[in-house]
Amino acid sequence: MAIHPPSNRLWWKEPIHGIELAWIVIAFLWGLFMFFFMIAWHFIGQQNLSNETYKIKPEVYAERVEAFAAEFQAVADDGTPLEEDGVPVVRPPVGGDAYILARLWEFWPILELKKGESYRIHLSSADWQHGFSLQPTNINISVHPGYEHIITLTPTESGSFGIVCNEFCGIGHHTMTGRIRIVD
Amino acid sequence: MTTIDQGALNGTRAGTSWRACRFSGLRIESSAEALIKVNAVAAVLFLALGGLMGLMVALTRWPAVQLLPAEWFYLVLTGHGANVLLFWIIFFEIAVLYFASAVILGSRLAAPKIAWFAFLLMVVGAVMANYAVLRGDSTVMFTSYPPMMASQWFYLSLIIFAVGALIAVFVFFATLVVAKNERTYDGSVPLVTFGAITAGIIAVFTLASGAIILIPTWLWSLGLITNIDTLMYKVVWWGMGHSSQQINVSAHVSIWYAIGAMVVGAKPLSEKVSRMAFFMYILFLQLASAHHILAEPGMSSSWKIVNTSYMMYLAVMGSMIHGLTVPGAIEAAQRRNGFTRGAFEWLTKAPWGNPAFAGMFLSLVMFGFIGGISGVVLGTEQLNVLMHNTIYVPGHFHGTVVAGTTLAFMAMTYLVVPLIFQRDILWPGLAKWQPFVFGIGAGGISLFMMGAGTLGVARRHWDMSLTDAAHAYEFPAAAYLMMGLNGISAIMAAVGGVMFIVIVVGSILAGPRLDQPGAKLTFPLHDKSREAVSEYGSHATLKLPGTLILVGIFFACFILYYFVNWKYLSELWLFN
Numbered sequence: 001m002a003i004h005p006p007s008n009r010l011w012w013k014e015p016i017h018g019i020e021l022a023w024i025v026i027a028f029l030w031g032l033f034m035f036f037f038m039i040a041w042h043f044i045g046q047q048n049l050s051n052e053t054y055k056i057k058p059e060v061y062a063e064r065v066e067a068f069a070a071e072f073q074a075v076a077d078d079g080t081p082l083e084e085d086g087v088p089v090v091r092p093p094v095g096g097d098a099y100i101l102a103r104l105w106e107f108w109p110i111l112e113l114k115k116g117e118s119y120r121i122h123l124s125s126a127d128w129q130h131g132f133s134l135q136p137t138n139i140n141i142s143v144h145p146g147y148e149h150i151i152t153l154t155p156t157e158s159g160s161f162g163i164v165c166n167e168f169c170g171i172g173h174h175t176m177t178g179r180i181r182i183v184d
Numbered sequence: 185m186t187t188i189d190q191g192a193l194n195g196t197r198a199g200t201s202w203r204a205c206r207f208s209g210l211r212i213e214s215s216a217e218a219l220i221k222v223n224a225v226a227a228v229l230f231l232a233l234g235g236l237m238g239l240m241v242a243l244t245r246w247p248a249v250q251l252l253p254a255e256w257f258y259l260v261l262t263g264h265g266a267n268v269l270l271f272w273i274i275f276f277e278i279a280v281l282y283f284a285s286a287v288i289l290g291s292r293l294a295a296p297k298i299a300w301f302a303f304l305l306m307v308v309g310a311v312m313a314n315y316a317v318l319r320g321d322s323t324v325m326f327t328s329y330p331p332m333m334a335s336q337w338f339y340l341s342l343i344i345f346a347v348g349a350l351i352a353v354f355v356f357f358a359t360l361v362v363a364k365n366e367r368t369y370d371g372s373v374p375l376v377t378f379g380a381i382t383a384g385i386i387a388v389f390t391l392a393s394g395a396i397i398l399i400p401t402w403l404w405s406l407g408l409i410t411n412i413d414t415l416m417y418k419v420v421w422w423g424m425g426h427s428s429q430q431i432n433v434s435a436h437v438s439i440w441y442a443i444g445a446m447v448v449g450a451k452p453l454s455e456k457v458s459r460m461a462f463f464m465y466i467l468f469l470q471l472a473s474a475h476h477i478l479a480e481p482g483m484s485s486s487w488k489i490v491n492t493s494y495m496m497y498l499a500v501m502g503s504m505i506h507g508l509t510v511p512g513a514i515e516a517a518q519r520r521n522g523f524t525r526g527a528f529e530w531l532t533k534a535p536w537g538n539p540a541f542a543g544m545f546l547s548l549v550m551f552g553f554i555g556g557i558s559g560v561v562l563g564t565e566q567l568n569v570l571m572h573n574t575i576y577v578p579g580h581f582h583g584t585v586v587a588g589t590t591l592a593f594m595a596m597t598y599l600v601v602p603l604i605f606q607r608d609i610l611w612p613g614l615a616k617w618q619p620f621v622f623g624i625g626a627g628g629i630s631l632f633m634m635g636a637g638t639l640g641v642a643r644r645h646w647d648m649s650l651t652d653a654a655h656a657y658e659f660p661a662a663a664y665l666m667m668g669l670n671g672i673s674a675i676m677a678a679v680g681g682v683m684f685i686v687i688v689v690g691s692i693l694a695g696p697r698l699d700q701p702g703a704k705l706t707f708p709l710h711d712k713s714r715e716a717v718s719e720y721g722s723h724a725t726l727k728l729p730g731t732l733i734l735v736g737i738f739f740a741c742f743i744l745y746y747f748v749n750w751k752y753l754s755e756l757w758l759f760n
Contacts, residue, residue: 002441002452002513003288005371011455019728020457020508023735027504030739031497034746038489038565041750046758049569053481085654106654118758123481128332129414131573135640135657137757140572142480144414145331149481154758162657164650166573166642168325170332171255174647177655 049141052150061124061148065101068092069109084110084179092119100163100178102130102143104170107163107178115158115182123149131167134180140166155182200292205603206698207705208446212604215296216286216359220279220604222303223352224597225692227275230310231590232685234267239678242629245575246671247648247664254646258325261644263317265326269585270342270428271310274349276593277383277435278306281356283600284380284438289373291363295355302351309345316341325644327425330401330412339402343395346424350391353384375452375459376445379438382462383431389470390431393423415482422473430469432585433503434462436547436592440510443544443595447535450517453726458509464502468494475559478568485565492563500560507552507738512731514545519727527729538708543595543619550623551588554630557742558583567749570756575645575667576637583630586677591623594684601688602707607695609707615687622680628673636666 008014016024042048074082074091082089088109092098094117101108103126113119123132125145132141137157141149163178201214237260243251244260252260286293293299315337316322322334360381363369373381397420403409441458444450452458474491477483494500518530535541558580561567571577598615601607609615641648641663648667650657698705 002375002445002450004374004445005369006374006455007451008455009371011372014454014456016454016457017726019512019726019732020454020505023508024457024501024505026739027501028498030504030743031493031501034560034564035489035493035496037750038493041566042485045566045754046760047566047569047753047756048485048760049479049566050760051481051484087654110655129329131642133573133640133642134757136660138570138574138638138640139756139759140479140569140574142572144481146413147415147481151759156757162655164640164642164645164657166645167329168258168332168644171258171323173258174254174645174650175652175654177650177653177657179655 050149050151054148054150055146056124056148058124058126058145062101062103062126064122065099065108068097068099074112087179089181094119096120097122100132101126102132102165103127105165105172105176107132107165107176110179110181112181112183113153113155115155115184118152118154121151121153123151128169129167130165130169130176133164133166135162135164137161142167155180158182158184203699208603210287210603211290212287213292215299216282216293217604219293219296219299219303220282220287220600223275223279223282224600224604226303226307226310227272227279227593228597228685228688230267230271230275231681233314234264234272235678235681237261237264237267239674240264242671242674244646245648246668248668249671250647255320255323257646258644259317259320259323262323262325263314266313266317266342267310268590269326270345271306271313273432273585273589273593274345274428275306275310277387277431278303278349278352278356279600280435280439280593280596281353281380281384282359283604284377284442285356285359285363287604288377289360289363289369291359291366291368293355294358294362299352299355302348302355305348305351306345309341309343309348312337312341312344327421328401330404330414330417333405336402336405339398339405343398343402346391346394346398350388350395353387353391356380356384372455375455376438376442378459379434379441379462382465383434383438385466386427386434386469387431390424390427393420393427397421397424415477415480418477418480419473419483422476423470426472426475427470429581429585430465430472430499432589433469434465436551436589437462437503437506437510439592439596440506440544440548441513443540443592443599444510444514444517446599447538447541447544448514448517448521450513453509453512453516457505461502461505461509464498464505468499468502471495471499472563475563475568478563478565479572488565492565492568497560503552503556507548507556508731508735510548511545511734512728515728515731516726527733531730535708537616538598539615539619540595540598542616543591543598543623546619546623547588547591547595550591550627550630551584552738553741554627554634555580555583555585555588557745558630558634560742561746561749564746564749567753570749570753571637573643574637575633575641575643578643579630579633579635579637582626582633587623587626587630591619591626594622595619597684597688598707601691601695602698602705605692605695606697606699607691608698608703608705609687610691610695611687612707614683615707618680618683618687620680621683622677625673625675625677625680629670629677632666632670632673636663636670639663639666641667
């Protein structure tokens, strides 16, 4: 029994039963497949999280986001700056850099992107760790203070998308949201 | 039994007192017995506290109930994690380690005074952690990610607890040395002890990682260090946080084998294969820290792929092997016991009325199907982006730690009470139902949280309706339904948990005493008629059709679920 020493003292010399051996081989091959499939997806897939990251002081990052928002502030036809829920709407240039600042307790500003176009999205935090959870698409990325993470993102559908913070960041955590607008 | 009787001749030493168990034939030394008792009792008390906190968390996350205010919710959630994931589990594991060394090997416990000191440190740490959390200034979640800072007492309490646990693990190792030197057993250690050694080795790595990261973090909370790097913290902290769950896996797989042996007389199909599977854990399970870094900036894809897959899934292979050999050993034993009709008579006629067996088998099935499969999917580099930090993650680890480990530990307790506490189980009729009530509740919690996470619901979040948020976002109605069903499942699991605690505490305090001569055991500890008599190890005649069907179903589910998630991923926005 499993609670007694092996009855055969030379247990390591016993042959392995065919059923067990077959299952070991299957499990091993399945593991190899899953391992190489992750590598393969970097070549055949279009959803791979970028590793482009820079160290940055949180206050420097916050200043960059402010400058970015001021430069590309979207304006209405009558010339007034566009806002939603009191947060500026920003239209970054197609193919260009776009910044999102995570801070207690909002994702700032609101980006307006074009469907089918690529943008270099910069993500970092001004204070604590936050979680960038884009809904309902369900893309979830961690956001650290001091690390600027750059992701090349191409939206494939249009509409208004929510960002919900999914890393605990204090008592206001459940009020921390943001928005991305995708236009055709 | 002969080996243990031989040990009795050599193993006696002045200053130790012994008794022989009338039911199992095991020789039990008094200090080992006392330490197993206190560690098991402490474990159950922290399970009660942590379980109550868990129920409050689940009822708060049920949108129609939302029991606690936000501040209390985050506080209670922090306490829930520490009490069940650390204190319940590790106190019980220390009891398991002492059982698997001193009791199973028929040895005395090495250095009982040091073992008592370790226990004392663990109690001080656990009580201090609860004090720090309940004070209200350490609501940082169990993971305490910087730069959010808890009070110094929070970090200090975890360090004290970890040091105590580390000392206890070394008492376990020392006991193995004593048993070997005093020749209390013959040949190689039993498989259950081998599994416990695996758990012990992983525990050393885990507790060392905890010390490496928590000591500087404590100094930081005292103002002696100015900065803790957030990414470095996560990598090292999860060397404790995830690897400690691998202690659980090793411990509960050992318990599966032990219960199979004690209840139906199961022997490992092949000692070599089962031990190799444990060895895979020792070599590769520690890489799992990466499971929590897949959605982080700053680590390379090659680092992520190698680590998250436990080096080409070799540790997953270990678990898949146990997934065949544990039910296979039970089927083989049951067939020897005469249940040979069809593919499944061995299973349908298994001792389901014995909560030790029922809990063990439910734990095995749910750990594999719910916790295991979801864990591999969640730990795949690219797929992680679909569920990172959603409530899918707690769904996964309630499948492993609650439906898997906790249920297995509960099952083991039904054997520990008669064997170590020498008390018969009170209310065996109630005990019979307990694993099913708790197990179905725990399985429901896991599945419904995974379902809600697939729909994007965040973990550790007080208000999924986002009422006070600047920008409204409405989760689908199905997500609300899932969180409601999660609340109902949590109530069911809590009922099962209360049943467990009432039965165990009642039996320990007031169960019929079994230490008097002639006392009769009514609880079905081990049905003698089920005793497996023959040898089987590598029998050519061995047929395990039922196990093969179960394993086939498991593998089909695994492949299907794996590719369904790749399909979901391929439909996301493009990013690289």
